[in-house]
Amino acid sequence: xESLLSGQLLFAALVLGxxxxxxxxxxxxxxxxxxxxxxxxxxxxxxxxxxAFWCFTLTGISPLLGLPIIAAITxxxxxxxxxxxxxxxxxxxxPIPQIEANSLLLFFGVSVVTQNVxxxxxxxTPRAYRYLDDVYHIGQVAMTGNRIxxxxxxLACLISIILILNRTMFGMSIKALIQNRDAARVVGINxxxxxxxxxxxxxxxxxxxxxxxxxxxxxxxxxxxxxxxxSFVVIIMGGLGNVFGGILAGxxxxxxxxxxxxxxxxxxxxxxxxxxxxxxxxxxxxxxLGKARQS
Amino acid sequence: xLKKIAQGLALAAALSxxxxxxxxxxxxxxxxxxxxxxxxxxAPSQVNAYDLWAEQVNxxxxxxxxxxxxxxxxxxxxxxxxPVKSAQIYERLISxxxxxxxxxxxxxxxxxxxxxxVEQHGFPMVGNTAGSVAIREVEPGNIWFPTAVLPxxxxxxxxxxxxxxxxxxxxxxxxxxxxxQENLQFLVPALEKANIEIKMNESYPPDIKDMTPLLTQMKSxxxxxxxxxxxxxxxxxxxxxxxxxxxKTPYQFLLIGPTIAAYKDAFGPVADGxxxxxxxxxxxxxxxxxxxxxxxxxxxxGSAPDYLDSALAYMSCEILQQAVxxxxxxxxxxxxxISNDTFDxxxxxxxxxxVENIITPSAFLQIQKGDMxxxxxxxxxxxxxxKR
Amino acid sequence: xxKASMTHTPIPAIAATLIGAILIVSLSxxxxxxxxxxxxxxxxxxxxxxxxxxxxxxxxYISLGHVVAYGIGAYLVATTFKIIPLWLSIPLxxxxxxxxxxxxxxxxxxxxxxxxxxxxxGLAELVKFILLYTETTFGKSSRLLFGAPKTETLxxxxxxxxxxxxxxxxxxxxxxxxxxxxxxxxxxxxxxxVGVPVTRLKVLAFAASAVIPGMxxxxxxxxxxxxxxxxxxxxxxxxxxxxxxxxxxAGDARxxxxxxxxxxxxxxxxxxxxxxxxxxxxxxFLIGFVLFAPNGMIGLIKRRKRxxxxxxx
Numbered sequence: 002x003e004s005l006l007s008g009q010l011l012f013a014a015l016v017l018g019x020x021x022x023x024x025x026x027x028x029x030x031x032x033x034x035x036x037x038x039x040x041x042x043x044x045x046x047x048x049x050x051x052x053a054f055w056c057f058t059l060t061g062i063s064p065l066l067g068l069p070i071i072a073a074i075t076x077x078x079x080x081x082x083x084x085x086x087x088x089x090x091x092x093x094x095x096p097i098p099q100i101e102a103n104s105l106l107l108f109f110g111v112s113v114v115t116q117n118v119x120x121x122x123x124x125x126t127p128r129a130y131r132y133l134d135d136v137y138h139i140g141q142v143a144m145t146g147n148r149i150x151x152x153x154x155x156l157a158c159l160i161s162i163i164l165i166l167n168r169t170m171f172g173m174s175i176k177a178l179i180q181n182r183d184a185a186r187v188v189g190i191n192x193x194x195x196x197x198x199x200x201x202x203x204x205x206x207x208x209x210x211x212x213x214x215x216x217x218x219x220x221x222x223x224x225x226x227x228x229x230x231x232s233f234v235v236i237i238m239g240g241l242g243n244v245f246g247g248i249l250a251g252x253x254x255x256x257x258x259x260x261x262x263x264x265x266x267x268x269x270x271x272x273x274x275x276x277x278x279x280x281x282x283x284x285x286x287x288x289x290l291g292k293a294r295q296s
Numbered sequence: 297x298l299k300k301i302a303q304g305l306a307l308a309a310a311l312s313x314x315x316x317x318x319x320x321x322x323x324x325x326x327x328x329x330x331x332x333x334x335x336x337x338x339a340p341s342q343v344n345a346y347d348l349w350a351e352q353v354n355x356x357x358x359x360x361x362x363x364x365x366x367x368x369x370x371x372x373x374x375x376x377x378x379p380v381k382s383a384q385i386y387e388r389l390i391s392x393x394x395x396x397x398x399x400x401x402x403x404x405x406x407x408x409x410x411x412x413x414v415e416q417h418g419f420p421m422v423g424n425t426a427g428s429v430a431i432r433e434v435e436p437g438n439i440w441f442p443t444a445v446l447p448x449x450x451x452x453x454x455x456x457x458x459x460x461x462x463x464x465x466x467x468x469x470x471x472x473x474x475x476x477q478e479n480l481q482f483l484v485p486a487l488e489k490a491n492i493e494i495k496m497n498e499s500y501p502p503d504i505k506d507m508t509p510l511l512t513q514m515k516s517x518x519x520x521x522x523x524x525x526x527x528x529x530x531x532x533x534x535x536x537x538x539x540x541x542x543x544k545t546p547y548q549f550l551l552i553g554p555t556i557a558a559y560k561d562a563f564g565p566v567a568d569g570x571x572x573x574x575x576x577x578x579x580x581x582x583x584x585x586x587x588x589x590x591x592x593x594x595x596x597x598g599s600a601p602d603y604l605d606s607a608l609a610y611m612s613c614e615i616l617q618q619a620v621x622x623x624x625x626x627x628x629x630x631x632x633x634i635s636n637d638t639f640d641x642x643x644x645x646x647x648x649x650x651v652e653n654i655i656t657p658s659a660f661l662q663i664q665k666g667d668m669x670x671x672x673x674x675x676x677x678x679x680x681x682x683k684r
Numbered sequence: 685x686x687k688a689s690m691t692h693t694p695i696p697a698i699a700a701t702l703i704g705a706i707l708i709v710s711l712s713x714x715x716x717x718x719x720x721x722x723x724x725x726x727x728x729x730x731x732x733x734x735x736x737x738x739x740x741x742x743x744x745y746i747s748l749g750h751v752v753a754y755g756i757g758a759y760l761v762a763t764t765f766k767i768i769p770l771w772l773s774i775p776l777x778x779x780x781x782x783x784x785x786x787x788x789x790x791x792x793x794x795x796x797x798x799x800x801x802x803x804x805x806g807l808a809e810l811v812k813f814i815l816l817y818t819e820t821t822f823g824k825s826s827r828l829l830f831g832a833p834k835t836e837t838l839x840x841x842x843x844x845x846x847x848x849x850x851x852x853x854x855x856x857x858x859x860x861x862x863x864x865x866x867x868x869x870x871x872x873x874x875x876x877x878v879g880v881p882v883t884r885l886k887v888l889a890f891a892a893s894a895v896i897p898g899m900x901x902x903x904x905x906x907x908x909x910x911x912x913x914x915x916x917x918x919x920x921x922x923x924x925x926x927x928x929x930x931x932x933x934a935g936d937a938r939x940x941x942x943x944x945x946x947x948x949x950x951x952x953x954x955x956x957x958x959x960x961x962x963x964x965x966x967x968x969f970l971i972g973f974v975l976f977a978p979n980g981m982i983g984l985i986k987r988r989k990r991x992x993x994x995x996x997x
Binding site: 130144227260 | 499
Binding site: 286 | 744746791792794795796797798799801802803805806807809810813814817820919923926927930931960961963964966967968969970971974975978
């Protein structure tokens with residue numbers, strides 16, 4: 002029982018929580034501003050993972066230094082998809098449920114294409130590399146270098162995005178769009194520009210998370226789906242489009258994963274995770290911090 | 297409306313039938329593989345072995361069919377990791393594509409489903425990557441399994457090996473997926489019989505993302521050996537986090553994972569001393585075909601073969617090749633030869649009784665200085681088991 | 685449903701469904717074992733998508749967890765195989781799925797929109813992991829099912845279920861019940877104020893839409909000699925159902941049939957001719973379809989009818 006108080010579990014929960022929060026953040030931005038249900042989200046992580054892998058194995062450049070380039074590439078993919086697939090959908094004045102349903106299908110197509118193009122290019126063989134895998138000890142807590150880096154970079158990304166959203170004019174307009182589309186347009190916000198930035202930011206952040214994941218896990222073309230699911234669970238639990246709620250839910254789920262498993266057994270892990278998710282939604286149908294939906 | 301659709305369907309069916317005429321003497325060899333879906337990560341190690349074999353056969357002038365050489369061509373379809381689709385594909389390969397020979401799909405469920413099809417058509421097929429006691433329930437005669445990774449043989453062998461090295465207690469963690477659980481089922485009684493104490497026995501779901509709580513518990517249990525009944529992705533998770541937590545148990549066994557090339561890429565020297573399941577290594581000098589296969593594979597693909605799946609896949613090709621050289625393509629003769637002859641493979645001699653390979657023993661590999669050494673049983677070992 | 689079709693007698697629709705099904709069944713058996721399996725898959729998807737559309741298509745509550753009904757039915761049939769005869773265990777599988785839906789309906793149906801979508805997904809995963817846990821605890825990680833009925837037999841049963849599911853969707857669409865569900869889709873709050881028993885209708889439709897998938901799951905698990913929980917609770921099944929339903933088009937019993945035919949036809953054409961590119965092409969088709977036919981195949985048909993009617997007048 003004294004192990005419950007150990008810093009080791011806390012460290013594990015923080016690393017996992019930071020990652021969940023970061024993965025979900027990108028999805029939340031895209032959903033919040035455009036109501037697009039991006040089920041290709043996990044595949045962006047996969048792209049980020051491959052980017053980091055090739056960057057490191059081909060050039061020897063630290064995958065961490067490669068992250069900004071990878072983020073820029075996926076942001077570009079996001080912008081391209083916006084113009085190719087979603088711009089017309091969004092300006093067509095269709096009811097939101099139909100935009101959601103159509104975007105689900107469009108992204109399903111994108112996901113299938115992405116996975117299989119990568120599989121065709123690099124084969125489905127799992128890949129892995131070694132980077133920052135020394136273990137450091139601080140007091141009683143053992144920490145692998147790449148897990149420290151994961152924690153620090155996710156926290157840095159989370160904090161800077163929160164600051165952008167809360168402190169800059171531009172961030173304010175993203176938030177305004179999330180809260181009320183029509184009102185945002187009325188007060189003179191350039192909706193198109195905000196949407197473009199959100200999709201670029203959302204896609205970019207996802208691939209950064211993928212780069213971080215690749216330092217500690219094997220990567221393969223079909224690795225994305227579980228991450229897609231995890232990020233949906235997180236943002237739904239936190240309240241769709243509620244950036245802060247998503248971050249809270251990400252850490253909450255990670256703490257459940259670590260501490261609830263420590264208290265019960267590892268075999269209960271997925272039952273607890275999905276059980277708590279279902280229970281939260283039944284008790285609070287709009288998520289933890291979500292507001293009732295305007296129709 | 298529906299009538300029209302039914303007609304359309306028939307038309308589509310007619311269109312999609314194979315129309316390309318093959319060169320008269322080229323033999324078609326068909327298989328299905330999990331190119332996409334749940335098992336897609338496992339597919340390349342098997343497909344690579346098939347492709348390498350086909351390339352080697354063609355380079356040598358073709359497949360020897362009772363004295364006459366024919367070039368070969370592999371025909372494959374994606375079964376999307378669906379065992380039922382796999383069976384459907386073998387139906388198609390046999391009835392529509394009229395292939396001359398068959399190679400096996402990947403995995404136990406696929407083999408079991410395809411077994412029904414080859415049985416029905418009386419079409420002999422040498423299996424490979426199935427590891428379950430369930431294969432013994434398959435009607436013998438048209439399918440054979442060269443594998444030695446059968447859970448009821450692995451459990452006792454593992455207990456014997458550990459007991460022989462003075463292990464008195466173990467901690468077990470097991471994935472809930474079928475292969476791990478089947479092994480667990482046979483392992484626990486074997487350990488009890490060998491008087492090895494089980495200090496911890498926990499299962500975990502396949503989508504586990506962090507093992508810190510589990511491994512903390514394992515560390516405080518402080519057993520002489522760790523048995524982690526893993527699948528590949530949790531083998532990676534275990535190794536990384538066990539290293540972080542400083543688990544220095546001298547004997548650490550991981551079920552599936554360490555034979556994959558990426559495992560060594562991920563852990564380098566940390567992988568040293570890890571024990572895993574496998575009965576083949578190029579280091580065994582009694583098997584002269586082993587090292588050339590390894591070298592050819594590395595030359596073609598730039599990475600080592602999977603010691604389990606690639607080796608098994610290649611073995612099944614060798615058996616088929618030798619049987620066809622003697623018996624030709626006639627199904628009855630082929631069945632007769634595969635059932636009764638002894639074959640010379642990269643894994644040494646193989647002989648079947650019923651569906652099972654009765655020569656190759658259940659064996660274990662250990663990563664030693666980056667190489668895969670066979671450490672158990674003594675009869676085929678290439679090195680001694682060492683403490684980590 | 686357009687006004688015109690409401691006044692039509694249902695006889696032609698019933699006849700067309702039956703004749704179509706009998707035609708496909710006999711044609712596929714005539715064409716050999718490979719096509720029998722293709723037809724079996726086709727009817728499975730029609731039955732599943734049609735049942736999904738009975739609830740989700742009519743109410744607009746998109747369920748991404750319909751595999752849970754399929755899985756419960758399959759699990760019940762597989763675990764009682766050779767203990768309970770199939771003629772009993774398969775309906776029991778359907779019943780179990782229906783009862784499960786009924787139990788969870790009231791709390792789950794309070795949740796709306798995308799929250800409902802992911803909640804249903806999570807619920808299916810929860811049931812999957814609970815059953816996985818149970819199987820592990822009893823030392824049963826996988827099961828072998830030798831001696832299952834022949835593919836042809838399964839085909840008759842699944843085809844019959846597909847016909848029943850189609851007719852149910854068709855008749856519910858024409859009934860007061862169906863109009864009530866459509867009112868939920870248009871504006872649930874407004875429907876409630878004018879006295880539509882919203883909750884009762886939703887719960888009934890939700891439970892009803894689980895019964896046939898439960899039976900289909902039980903039947904389909906018989907086509908494989910190998911059973912494990914992960915296979916029958918594969919979330920891809922839920923995704924495929926939703927895809928076929930949207931491709932087909934909502935609000936019409938022909939939609940799910942067209943969606944299933946289109947997706948399976950496309951797959952049959954592509955997977956054997958271009959195994960390397962199969963999924964890439966499939967994904968591209970999907971994207972193109974949503975962009976150019978956002979209202980599904982039913983939308984395309986209606987548009988063509990309208991425009992040809994316009995030319996005629």
